[in-house]
Every structure is written in C-alpha cells, then in structure tokens.
Amino acid sequence: MQENEESRHPEWASEQAYVNQVVQRIEAKLVQMQADVSQVRGEVVDIRRHFWDDVTINVSNPDDLVETHFAIRQQAELLAERERRWHRAAEAAEVLEKQKSSPFFARIDFREQGEAETERVYIGIASFRDEETDEFLVYDWRAPIASLYYDHTPGPVAFAAPRGEIRGEMTLKRQFVIRGGTIFAMFDAGITIGDELLMYALSGRADAKMKNIVATIQREQNRVIRDDTSPVLIVRGAAGSGKTSAALQRAAYLLYKHRGRLEASQMLLFSPNPLFSSYVANVLPELGEQNIEQTTFYDYLKRRLDGEFVVEDGFDQLERLLNLEDGPEAEIQMLSASWKASPAFADAIHQYVSQLSVSGMRFLPIRFMDRTVVSADEVAAIFAQTEAHWRMPLRIETVQKELLARLDAFAEVEATADWVEDELELMSDEDYQQAHKQVEKRRRHAKHSFDDYQAERDELAKILLNRRLKPVRRFIQRLAFVDVPAIYQQWFEQALAGQLSVPSEVAPDLWRSMCMYTTQAIANRRLPYEDGTPYLYVKELLLGQAVNTAMRHVFIDEAQDYSALQLHVIRRLFPRSRLTLLGDPNQAIYAHVPGMAMADELRQSFPDLTTIELTQSYRSTAPIVRFTRGMARDGEAIVPFDREGPLPLVQQVAPDDQVQLIRTWIEEYRCKGYQSIAVICRTQREASQMAEQLKLVGCDVRQIDKTTSTFSAGVAVVPAYLAKGVEFDGVIVADGSASAYRRAFEQELFYTACTRAMHELRIACVGKPNRWIAEQPADTYTQA
Numbered sequence: 195m196q197e198n199e200e201s202r203h204p205e206w207a208s209e210q211a212y213v214n215q216v217v218q219r220i221e222a223k224l225v226q227m228q229a230d231v232s233q234v235r236g237e238v239v240d241i242r243r244h245f246w247d248d249v250t251i252n253v254s255n256p257d258d259l260v261e262t263h264f265a266i267r268q269q270a271e272l273l274a275e276r277e278r279r280w281h282r283a284a285e286a287a288e289v290l291e292k293q294k295s296s297p298f299f300a301r302i303d304f305r306e307q308g309e310a311e312t313e314r315v316y317i318g319i320a321s322f323r324d325e326e327t328d329e330f331l332v333y334d335w336r337a338p339i340a341s342l343y344y345d346h347t348p349g350p351v352a353f354a355a356p357r358g359e360i361r362g363e364m365t366l367k368r369q370f371v372i373r374g375g376t377i378f379a380m381f382d383a384g385i386t387i388g389d390e391l392l393m394y395a396l397s398g399r400a401d402a403k404m405k406n407i408v409a410t411i412q413r414e415q416n417r418v419i420r421d422d423t424s425p426v427l428i429v430r431g432a433a434g435s436g437k438t439s440a441a442l443q444r445a446a447y448l449l450y451k452h453r454g455r456l457e458a459s460q461m462l463l464f465s466p467n468p469l470f471s472s473y474v475a476n477v478l479p480e481l482g483e484q485n486i487e488q489t490t491f492y493d494y495l496k497r498r499l500d501g502e503f504v505v506e507d508g509f510d511q512l513e514r515l516l517n518l519e520d521g522p523e524a525e526i527q528m529l530s531a532s533w534k535a536s537p538a539f540a541d542a543i544h545q546y547v548s549q550l551s552v553s554g555m556r557f558l559p560i561r562f563m564d565r566t567v568v569s570a571d572e573v574a575a576i577f578a579q580t581e582a583h584w585r586m587p588l589r590i591e592t593v594q595k596e597l598l599a600r601l602d603a604f605a606e607v608e609a610t611a612d613w614v615e616d617e618l619e620l621m622s623d624e625d626y627q628q629a630h631k632q633v634e635k636r637r638r639h640a641k642h643s644f645d646d647y648q649a650e651r652d653e654l655a656k657i658l659l660n661r662r663l664k665p666v667r668r669f670i671q672r673l674a675f676v677d678v679p680a681i682y683q684q685w686f687e688q689a690l691a692g693q694l695s696v697p698s699e700v701a702p703d704l705w706r707s708m709c710m711y712t713t714q715a716i717a718n719r720r721l722p723y724e725d726g727t728p729y730l731y732v733k734e735l736l737l738g739q740a741v742n743t744a745m746r747h748v749f750i751d752e753a754q755d756y757s758a759l760q761l762h763v764i765r766r767l768f769p770r771s772r773l774t775l776l777g778d779p780n781q782a783i784y785a786h787v788p789g790m791a792m793a794d795e796l797r798q799s800f801p802d803l804t805t806i807e808l809t810q811s812y813r814s815t816a817p818i819v820r821f822t823r824g825m826a827r828d829g830e831a832i833v834p835f836d837r838e839g840p841l842p843l844v845q846q847v848a849p850d851d852q853v854q855l856i857r858t859w860i861e862e863y864r865c866k867g868y869q870s871i872a873v874i875c876r877t878q879r880e881a882s883q884m885a886e887q888l889k890l891v892g893c894d895v896r897q898i899d900k901t902t903s904t905f906s907a908g909v910a911v912v913p914a915y916l917a918k919g920v921e922f923d924g925v926i927v928a929d930g931s932a933s934a935y936r937r938a939f940e941q942e943l944f945y946t947a948c949t950r951a952m953h954e955l956r957i958a959c960v961g962k963p964n965r966w967i968a969e970q971p972a973d974t975y976t977q978a
C-alpha cells in the first residue's frame with residue numbers, strides 16, 4: 195500500500211515532519227512516565243516486602259486485636275492504592291507507546307463561523323497535549339470536534355460541543371496509515387470516509403482478538419457510539435455490520451464523555467459465550483480504558499436458581515433440540531421451547547401471578563424433627579390475613595415475620611422437652627462455659643437474685659435449640675416456605691385440567707403432552723432452559739427481585755437470542771441502567787425465540803426505545819455477502835462492502851470422502867496465508883466427531899466447546915452456535931447438505947455459520963445441498 199516517491203501526496207513531507215514532532219514529544223513524555231511507573235512499582239515492591247514490619251501485631255487482649263486489625267487493613271489499603279496507581283500508570287504508558295508508533299489517523303481543518311483562522315485538528319486513539327504550550331497536538335477520537343471526521347464531508351458543518359452547537363466549515367479531511375512513526379499511506383477523503391482506509395482495514399487477516407475500528411467508524415455506527423440520550427437503544431444490523439464493534443467503541447466513548455462520573459465497573463455486557471468474551475477482551479484496553487464487566491444470561495439464571503434445580507444451559511438446550519429425531523418427542527420439546535419463549539406465555543404468567551394474590555398460592559409446612567411447627571394450611575391462613583392489595587413480596591415478608599415469631603414461641607415451649615434434657619447431658623465444656631458467661635452477664639444486670647443452676651440450664655437449652663433450629667430459621671428466612679416449584683407447576687396442571695385455553699395454533703394433544711413434559715421435569719428437579727426464565731420471573735414477582743442499582747449501562751449482544759421475558763427480567767434487574775441491545779434477527783439461532791424479530795413486542799417492554807439499523811456488511815467479501823444475504827429475510831437490504839474475493843464454493847461429496855476434502859481445503863487455506871480457519875459443524879456432537887477424524891488424518895485442529903474460553907489462531911472445529919459473534923479468515927462448513935440442515939429453524943444457524951467468513955467460504959455437502967443453498971442464484975457461488 196505504501197506509495198512511491200512520485201505518486202506521493204504533495205504534503206507528505208510536511209505531514210511526516212509533524213508526525214516526527216509529535217513522536218518526539220511523546221518520547222519525552224514516555225521517559226517521564228516510565229520513571230513514574232518504576233517509582234510507583236518500587237513503592238509497591240517496598241510495601242509488599244515490608245508489609246509486616248510496619249504492622250504491630252498484638253492479640254493479647256480484645257482492644258489490641260481491634261487495633262491490629264485496623265493496622266493491617268490500613269496497610270492493605272495503602273498497598274491496593276499503590277497497586278492501582280501502578281497499573282493505571284503502566285496502562286497509560288502502554289497507550290502512549292501505541293501513540294508513539296501511530297500518533298494519529300486523521301486530520302481535519304476547521305474554520306469556525308466568524309473566525310478568520312482555520313484550525314488543524316489531528317485525531318488519534320487518545321489526545322496528546324504539548325505540556326510547554328498547552329496545545330493539543332492530537333485530539334482524542336471521542337472529543338466533540340472529532341465527530342466532524344465521522345459525520346461529515348468537507349463543506350459547511352456543525353457539531354455539538356458542551357457550549358452548544360458549533361458551526362463552521364471543514365476545508366480538509368485527510369486520513370493516514372502510520373506505522374512505527376512513519377507515514378505508510380495518506381489520502382484526502384471525499385464523499386465518505388475513505389473507502390481505501392476501510393479497504394485496508396478489512397483486507398487484513400482475522401485476529402484472535404477483535405480490533406478497534408476508531409480510524410474508520412462509519413457514520414451510522416457513529417450514531418450508535420455517540421447516542422447519549424436514549425434509555426433503550428436497539429441496534430439491528432446485518433451479520434458483520436459492526437454491531438459488536440460499535441458497542442465496544444460506545445462503551446469507550448461513554449467512559450470518556452463521563453470521565454469521573456462513570457466507571458467501567460458500572461457497565462455490563464451480556465455476551466453469548468465465554469469464547470466471545472475473550473475475543474473482545476482487548477478492544478477497550480487498547481483504547482486506554484478498563485474492560486467492562488461481562489456475563490451471560492445463563493450465569494445469572496444459575497446463580498439465582500442454584501440449589502433449587504439443575505438448570506439446563508442454552509447450549510445444551512440447543513444441542514438437545516438439534517439432535518432430536520423427527521417424531522412426537524421432537525414436537526413436544528420444540529413446542530415447549532417456543533411457547534415458553536413467546537410473549538403470549540409471558541403475558542399468561544403475568545396474569546397468573548396477579549391472580550395468585552386471590553387464590554392459588556402454595557406453601558410448605560415448617561417442620562422440625564419430623565414434627566410440624568406450622569402446617570401448610572396455617573401458613574396459608576397467615577398469608578390470607580395479610581392485605582390482598584399489598585405487593586406480593588410485602589405480604590410474604592409479613593408471613594415470614596409471623597413464622598419467625600412462631601418459631602421463637604415453639605423454641606420456648608420446646609426447651610422443657612425430654613429430648614432437650616437428654617441432649618443437655620451431651621453438651622461440650624465450651625457450651626457450658628458459654629452458658630455460664632451468659633448467666634454471669636445477666637446477674638450483673640439483674641435486679642433480683644435467681645437460681646444459678648436453673649439459669650444455666652435454661653441458657654444451655656437456648657444454645658442447644660438455637661443450634662438445632664438454625665436450619666428451620668434459615669428455611670423461613672430464605673422464604674422457602676413459599677412452594678414456588680408447585681406454584682409454577684400448577685399453571686401447567688391447570689392447563690392440563692382444561693382450565694386454561696389452548697393457544698389456537700397448537701393441537702390440543704400436543705399441548706397436553708407439553709404440559710405433562712413440564713410437570714415431569716419440575717418433579718425431577720431438572721429445569722429445561724426454556725423454563726428457567728419464566729420460573730425465575732414467577733419467583734421474583736412473588737418473593738421480590740434483587741436489583742442492581744449501581745449499573746449504569748447494560749449492553750446485550752446477540753439480543754435476538756433473548757426472549758421478550760428475558761429482556762424484561764434484565765430491565766427489572768437494572769432499573770437505573772440504560773440498555774443497548776444489539777442483534778440480527780437473521781442470526782436467531784434459538785429460532786424458536788422471537789427475540790428482536792418481534793419489534794412490536796419489544797416496544798411493549800421498552801416503550802422508550804430508539805432503533806438504529808446498520809445495513810452495510812463489513813466482515814465478508816462482496817461475493818460472500820451476495821451469496822449469504824439471499825438466505826436472510828429482507829436480505830436484499832444488506833449492502834456488501836466492495837471487497838472482492840473468490841466465490842463461495844459448494845461441493846457435494848460422498849460420506850467417506852468428506853474428511854479428506856476438508857483436510858485438503860484446510861491445506862489450501864493455509865497456503866493462502868489464512869491464519870484463522872474454522873470448520874463449522876451443525877452441532878457439538880458433529881464437531882467432536884469431525885475434530886477426531888481430522889486429527890486421525892494428521893490435521894492439527896482445536897476443538898471448541900461451550901467451556902472454551904480462549905480464542906487463538908489456527909484451525910478451530912466448532913459448532914455453529916458457538917461461532918456466534920466471532921470471525922475467521924476462511925470458513926469451511928461441514929456437511930451443509932439437505933439431510934443435515936433440514937428443519938426450518940436451522941436456517942438461521944446455517945446463515946450464522948456462513949457469515950463468519952471474512953475472505954473465503956466453502957461448504958461440503960454429503961448429498962444434495964440444503965434448500966437455502968439451492969435457492970441462491972447460480973452465479974453467486976461455484977458448484978463442484
């Protein structure tokens with residue numbers, strides 16, 4: 195790409211001189227920063243080495259113990275503070291190192307209305323100020339003025355600044371590729387941000403880590419990044435349109451704009467799988483920001499339901515559904531998954547819970563040593579006495595208080611029981627001493643004398659009963675007396691008894707079978723994934739939900755895979771947070787989940803939403819996009835980026851020859867210099883078999899499963915649903931035949947697999963190609 199002397203831009207030399215000037219200043223600053231880093235590092239080492247010298251340990255009496263405790267804490271806090279400073283300084287030095295190599299990527303010349311002078315604004319991943327003149331040599335890409343670069347072409351322009359809108363004229367927009375302090379290429383942009391720079395960025399090799407895109411952010415992506423007002427922002431975009439990239443740069447932008455008021459720990463990203471988390475982990479640190487928190491929805495479910503049920507995760511559910519043989523069982527399980535993810539079921543559950551305030555609550559008795567302390571009927575009677583118009587959690591809390599009081603009364607009576615008498619004999623010396631101390635204490639405050647022997651016995655009985663009743667007390671405190679499993683199950687029992695109407699589109703027999711399938715699962719204490727969220731929702735409506743009020747921004751990537759109810763639960767969980775949902779309905783791998791596809795349903799949950807559509811696809815070459823967009827609903831709206839490459843190849847192969855064919859393709863990909871290659875299979879089961887077979891024919895491959903948490907270059911064999919969100923130089927889809935991808939809901943899975951390819955896509959078919967390939971125009975792929 196580097197241009198030769200003659201074809202060089204006329205201002206090349208002067209721009210290089212500017213680069214040199216900035217690099218020189220950066221070097222000077224680096225020397226100073228590195229000195230700071232090593233000084234703080236020295237302090238950290240020193241505190242660690244002498245940690246115990248500076249703390250006086252004295253545990254001889256309680257006061258000394260407290261003092262010692264505080265001394266240790268103070269010393270630990272000092273150490274933690276220095277460590278934080280050290281890390282911050284080291285990170286800042288790292289960003290500066292990067293700036294030294296490539297101090298900026300753009301320049302705009304801007305003349306503000308009413309001013310005579312034109313200002314030159316250089317833009318880079320971070321700002322850099324000349325400490326002597328206090329002048330900005332480079333502006334951060336997130337500075338208000340930098341939005342001119344992303345949003346405008348030369349001519350009259352305006353941008354929003356803290357002091358209001360600033361108008362003026364942009365007279366120049368120039369882009370640079372600078373490596374190692376040397377200009378590699380530069381061009382003046384015209385209509386859009388230079389396609390050449392974008393082309394350069396997109397033609398590179400896939401990486402084990404996602405790259406930042408700050409030099410080439412496109413206008414519609416910039417809207418996503420800089421939207422600072424929408425409570426709920428929905429970004430719907432084609433595969434490879436930069437949704438995840440925009441989300442991460444958005445996090446960086448918000449951290450910059452609200453510096454001092456917003457911390458990375460107040461931002462959370464719901465990601466599709468652990469592999470994805472490692473893939474995106476570098477973007478924010480590269481931009482000099484801390485990583486934001488990451489989690490998966492399943493982690494949340496599991497944490498809230500652990501101990502009550504074994505909860506299936508989403509991948510196991512998908513694997514289960516994909517491996518089902520056609521037949522009645524498949525129909526039941528598919529209905530179970532799709533109905534429970536539907537907005538109709540969410541409404542039904544809501545209605546069901548509100549009617550529970552009148553009837554249908556189920557309780558468990560409070561029991562102790564095979565005896566009933568409070569029967570289930572009595573608990574129900576206590577509940578019935580609470581005010582029916584109160585919120586359910588408040589009513590339950592009132593019942594809880596009453597039950598704890600009854601337990602105390604029970605303990606008092608029980609203190610004289612024979613078994614207590616017997617067990618007192620067996621109590622330890624420590625217990626006796628504790629009882630003795632309690633009595634001594636009481637004597638000091640007592641107005642009247644009392645029988646020491648009896649008092650000690652009573653104290654001992656109290657200690658014993660407290661200990662024995664602890665699990666019962668905990669049972670009440672955990673609100674476990676509300677039989678949530680039975681309450682959830684009851685919905686399906688009512689449905690089975692014909693008390694609820696069958697959805698019109700479902701055959702009554704199938705409906706009954708699905709209800710029985712669910713009641714059975716609950717009885718076995720195993721919760722299918724599709725029941726996890728509705729169950730938790732019922733539980734939290736009844737018992738109250740733990741909410742996180744500290745979180746300010748929640749990002750949900752692959753939002754099309756969330757049911758309306760899941761999104762609703764997330765919204766309730768983070769009441770003070772703005773939401774950014776990023777998704778592509780065409781990649782709804784849990785195709786039974788309507789997710790983002792049902793915009794109207796979403797609007798019900800999120801009346802305050804703003805939607806931004808991204809239609810240009812950047813990841814794949816134009817031939818790959820032209821082939822794959824035909825498989826997507828409304829695919830004609832997807833605009834390929836004009837980057838050429840080979841046509842996708844579809845080859846039919848005999849069952850016994852598939853592994854050999856894939857092996858040959860891998861070798862050919864390697865010869866082309868592709869560093870990251872994926873063999874994408876339909877399921878985990880098929881991926882495991884394929885990986886084994888490829889290893890047997892001498893291929894060095896890495897099998898990816900749901901627990902894989904690091905992404906590395908090489909050949910990955912991966913089930914399609916785990917390839918979500920990531921990309922590869924070359925993709926090989928294993929067995930894309932009609933007999934493998936045969937059910938309607940597998941369309942999105944197949945589309946997701948194909949759209950992971952950046953430069954090349956090949957599909958092996960054991961038999962006839964599947965219907966989505968067959969439907970594509972013959973000139974969009976090569977058939978062998």
Ligand SMILES: Nc1ncnc2c1ncn2[C@@H]1O[C@H](COP(=O)(O)OP(=O)(O)OP(=O)(O)O)[C@@H](O)[C@H]1O
Pocket residue numbers: 392395396405407410411412415431432433434435436437438439440778781812813918919920921949
């Ligand atoms: N403005 C841009 N400049 C350079 N590269 C870009 C730009 N936008 C997107 N890309 C690149 O395109 C690829 C796809 O981006 P990203 O993964 O963010 O898309 P996505 O919409 O989340 O994709 P998918 O939904 O298919 O997972 C990445 O390699 C990313 O770096």
